[in-house]
Amino acid sequence: MSQIPISVTVDGLTYDDEVEPRTLLVHWLRESIGRVGTVVGCDTSSCGACTVLMDGQSVKSCSVLAVQANGHTVTTIQGLAEGEDNWHPVQAAFKECHGLQCGYCTPGMVLASIDLLQNNPDPSEQEIREGLEGNLCRCTGYHNIVKSVQYAANTMAGKDQPAELTGGAR
Amino acid sequence: MIPIAFDYVRPTTIPEAVAALVASGEDGKILAGGQSLMPVLRLRMAAPSVVIDCSEIADLQGVRDDGNSIVIGAGTTHHDVMNSPIVKEHSPLLAMATATVADPAIRHRGTLGGALAHADPAGDLPAVALALDGVLSVTGPNGSRDIAAADFFTDYFTTSMAEDEILVSVTLPKLGAGWGYHYEKFQRTAQGWAIVGVAAAVHRSNGNITAARIGLTNMAPSPVRASSVETALSGADATVKAVGDAAASAADGTRATSDLHAAADYREHLARVITKRAVLTAGGI
Ligand SMILES: Cc1cc2nc3c(=O)[nH]c(=O)nc-3n(C[C@H](O)[C@H](O)[C@H](O)COP(=O)(O)OP(=O)(O)OC[C@H]3O[C@@H](n4cnc5c(N)ncnc54)[C@H](O)[C@@H]3O)c2cc1C
Numbered sequence: 001m002s003q004i005p006i007s008v009t010v011d012g013l014t015y016d017d018e019v020e021p022r023t024l025l026v027h028w029l030r031e032s033i034g035r036v037g038t039v040v041g042c043d044t045s046s047c048g049a050c051t052v053l054m055d056g057q058s059v060k061s062c063s064v065l066a067v068q069a070n071g072h073t074v075t076t077i078q079g080l081a082e083g084e085d086n087w088h089p090v091q092a093a094f095k096e097c098h099g100l101q102c103g104y105c106t107p108g109m110v111l112a113s114i115d116l117l118q119n120n121p122d123p124s125e126q127e128i129r130e131g132l133e134g135n136l137c138r139c140t141g142y143h144n145i146v147k148s149v150q151y152a153a154n155t156m157a158g159k160d161q162p163a164e165l166t167g168g169a170r
Numbered sequence: 171m172i173p174i175a176f177d178y179v180r181p182t183t184i185p186e187a188v189a190a191l192v193a194s195g196e197d198g199k200i201l202a203g204g205q206s207l208m209p210v211l212r213l214r215m216a217a218p219s220v221v222i223d224c225s226e227i228a229d230l231q232g233v234r235d236d237g238n239s240i241v242i243g244a245g246t247t248h249h250d251v252m253n254s255p256i257v258k259e260h261s262p263l264l265a266m267a268t269a270t271v272a273d274p275a276i277r278h279r280g281t282l283g284g285a286l287a288h289a290d291p292a293g294d295l296p297a298v299a300l301a302l303d304g305v306l307s308v309t310g311p312n313g314s315r316d317i318a319a320a321d322f323f324t325d326y327f328t329t330s331m332a333e334d335e336i337l338v339s340v341t342l343p344k345l346g347a348g349w350g351y352h353y354e355k356f357q358r359t360a361q362g363w364a365i366v367g368v369a370a371a372v373h374r375s376n377g378n379i380t381a382a383r384i385g386l387t388n389m390a391p392s393p394v395r396a397s398s399v400e401t402a403l404s405g406a407d408a409t410v411k412a413v414g415d416a417a418a419s420a421a422d423g424t425r426a427t428s429d430l431h432a433a434a435d436y437r438e439h440l441a442r443v444i445t446k447r448a449v450l451t452a453g454g455i
Pocket residue numbers: 044045046199200201202203204205206207208209224244245270271272273276279280281282283284285287288290292293294295335336337338361362363364
């Protein structure tokens with residue numbers, strides 16, 4: 001089968017590779033360049049577990065071919081932290097507000113939340129729920145995920161956290 | 171799953187795309203946003219010999235104001251359609267319906283042209299194109315032609331485009347002053363497909379409804395106009411009672427099916443209820 005050369009910048013590094021046209025971006029990320037933080041949860045582009053940013057916008061990497069990423073920039077969950085102790089505010093918020101249980105949906109949730117906050121830095125609860133409608137979580141019931149996004153929005157805006165986000169019913 | 175192997179080409183002009191489609195015989199598939207095609211390939215429900223990626227053809231992108239109408243390139247993403255100032259001003263019904271499609275990540279890649287060409291009976295945008303009397307421009311080896319939305323959607327996942335034609339743009343007439351709009355979608359979950367959807371545009375003058383255009387999603391193998399409701403509303407009083415009476419015929423002439431989401435008679439009930447809601451909201455009643 002023919003192989004097509006690609007050059008893709010992932011988490012700040014440029015990778016030159018050759019791929020079969022049918023290779024999905026998510027499979028290339030995981031199997032060719034070791035970005036196993038990006039996971040696959042379905043066959044129907046429904047679950048959002050595979051969400052990454054492509055040129056800054058959220059996409060489901062199971063619905064993009066690796067060849068289509070040629071010349072583009074991809075950010076995965078592994079490209080967010082700037083060092084061990086310097087997490088992205090959205091990652092830190094998911095930890096602080098216990099926005100995960102098994103963690104399978106979390107990479108996609110974090111990247112979809114970053115996209116959401118880019119477009120709407122001060123979302124209402126309803127806007128958060130709608131903004132994350134393409135990301136399914138089978139564990140948390142979403143409650144603490146919504147809190148995490150609110151917490152991250154406050155951190156990113158330099159605001160104090162209200163009491164309901166910092167303690168009590170977690 | 172992993173799709174069956176295929177060849178891949180990425181034309182940058184419309185003629186190149188048509189040439190690739192012709193060269194592929196009947197085995198080529200256009201790839202636009204991939205938000206319907208990639209799941210189909212992954213589930214191995216299709217096995218094209220060549221995938222013709224049209225996502226980087228500049229001439230398929232963008233929205234322009236064309237005087238009495240607006241023209242939207244087939245390759246314009248849902249995200250760009252719903253955020254376009256031209257669409258928001260002159261075709262807010264399309265902007266509103268597009269915002270209900272799938273989720274933000276899918277809207278970043280999925281395109282208006284892909285959604286129309288795919289012709290999913292549960293897709294939201296075919297009913298909008300139909301209600302607004304849209305015209306679809308297609309190009310093939312024998313040149314270009316325009317197809318009225320009413321003649322474009324022919325059956326489940328089937329359009330009147332030939333195998334070697336591609337959809338280039340969609341023209342929607344501006345509806346001007348006095349028109350109100352609403353897209354009402356009944357779905358089980360936020361990201362879900364429409365169980366039934368109603369696209370309504372209503373024109374009012376003084377206390378009356380002067381004209382109405384209503385497209386129904388998922389009430390037949392392809393979108394349908396609720397013609398008897400439109401006729402009943404023309405000249406009707408702009409009251410809840412008159413709209414309710416007119417909406418009682420919303421399921422007439424439809425061919426709803428039963429599936430795991432809803433039985434046909436429930437869909438007919440929904441069509442009546444949400445047509446009433448859509449018209450009341452569109453008409454500001
Ligand atoms: C989880 C999920 C939920 C969704 N929910 C909704 C929803 O609620 N409502 C809704 O309306 N849609 C929904 N969609 C579908 C979405 O709108 C798709 O974007 C759309 O159906 C296809 O557009 P695309 O650009 O991705 O097309 P593609 O997937 O690239 O192509 C789809 C088909 O159209 C053909 N095609 C594409 N462009 C052209 C062209 N220019 N000329 C000729 N043929 C062409 C392709 O060959 C293919 O057969 C959903 C999709 C997913 C995965």
